[in-house]
Structure formats: C-alpha cells, structure tokens
Amino acid sequence: MIFFNAFLVAGTFCLLAEVLMDNTKLTPGHITSIFVVLGAFLSFLGLYEPLIRFGGAGATLIIANFGHMLYQGAIIGFHEIGVLGLAGGLLSKSSLALVSAVVFAFLFTLFFKPKN
C-alpha cells in the first residue's frame, strides 16, 4: 500500500504545482520557492512527519521536504545547543541535498559542455 501512497502523495503535490502554474503567471522558480515554504510550514504544524510515514519516498522526494528538513534542523539544533542551534543546526539535515547537488553539478560541468 505504501507504493500506492507514494504515488498519490508525489503526484498530488506535482498536480497542485502544475495547476498553480497554469492558472497564474508564476514561474517554476516561484512555485518551487512556494512549496519549500509550504514544506517548512507543514513541518511547523507537525504535519510533514505523518505525511512521510504515509507516503514514504513520495513525500521525501518533493522539494517541500527541503523546507521540512530546514525546520527540523533548526528545532533539533535548539534542543541540542540552545538558541544558537536555531541557526547552527538549520542546515544540518538539508546539507546532504545541497552538498551533493553542488558536487555533482561541478563535476559534470568539468566533463560536459552545454548542449545548446
């Protein structure tokens, strides 16, 4: 059942984004930023963790998960080292996505030329 849920959760997020984009003048840049903030907000409401339990990878693969990771990083940082941890821990959980995106982007840029 988790497979169907993963499909449903990821598909619904993308459907919402597409409907939002087609009916407004927003660009993909606007939409992804909105969904990151939405993810942080859902995490703040305590809804993103249940969503991951329900939809598994379908929920963790959406860009909203980045917002969730940032919020959770700040909260975990606060519980570990206090007020400074809010900023100090903010990027701790999303560091993986940021670093791998930068490393792969740089390596591939060294080996490939842009096509157009």
Next chain:
Amino acid sequence: MKREEYQKLVNEYTPKVNKWKNAVIAFFVGGLIGLLGQIIVTIFQNSFGMEVMASYSWLCVLVIFLASLATALGFFDNWVSKCRAGLFLPTTGFAHSVTSAALDYRKDGFITGIGSSVFKLAGSVILYGILSGFFLGVLGVIIYG
C-alpha cells in the same frame, strides 16, 4: 489599432495551453517518481539492511546524481518542457537548476561564471527555505518550547 483589437490578436496568437493535459501529465510523472523512489527505498531497506532514514538519504543522493547527469547530457530540458511540474517539483528540479546554471555560466570562468551563478536558479529556493525554516523555527520554539 485599438487596444482591445490588439489584445484580441495577442490572445489569438498566444499558444493555447491544455491545462487538463498538463495537470494529468504532472500528476502521473510526479507520482511515478514517488513510486520508483519508494521501490528503490524498499530495496535499500530489505537488501542492504538500511535504516529508514538512511535509505531516504541515499535515495536523495541517487536522484540528485541522476538528475544532474541527465541535465549535463542534455536530456533534462526536453523532459521538463514536456512533464513540467512532474519533474521540477521533486528533488530532480533542484538538481537540474544547480547543474544547468553551472553548465550555462561555465564560459564566464570558474569564479565569475560558475562561482557567482551556480545558485542563480536554485538561490530563491535556498533563500526562502532558510528564511522560513529560521523564522518558523523561532516561532516553533516559542510556541512548543
């Protein structure tokens, strides 16, 4: 030409977007990515004995790797123009935006090109992610303690 007439002409020549078709495609492509991700995560957990969180992390790295590679090989832009939100809303879109910016600005050099432009597209996601994460974090600590 009057303004209304001009507007009418503009509307006539603006390509009609098929909203229903776009929405269905985005739903199925996005859903398929979620489904494939879940299959991979399940394989990671059952065959490699990974913890749940570790399997999500490895999946994240794998997806970023594949999306970056597809961007560097030049496939990804075509796919995005067809699948739209189905591909740019998952982590694939984030990897794509970083890699394509790096590729596009490489000609301007490593510092003034890649260095200053690598986050040209992904920057807004990072900026507003950090801002919302931080301020909601402060609010969350105040409310929930």
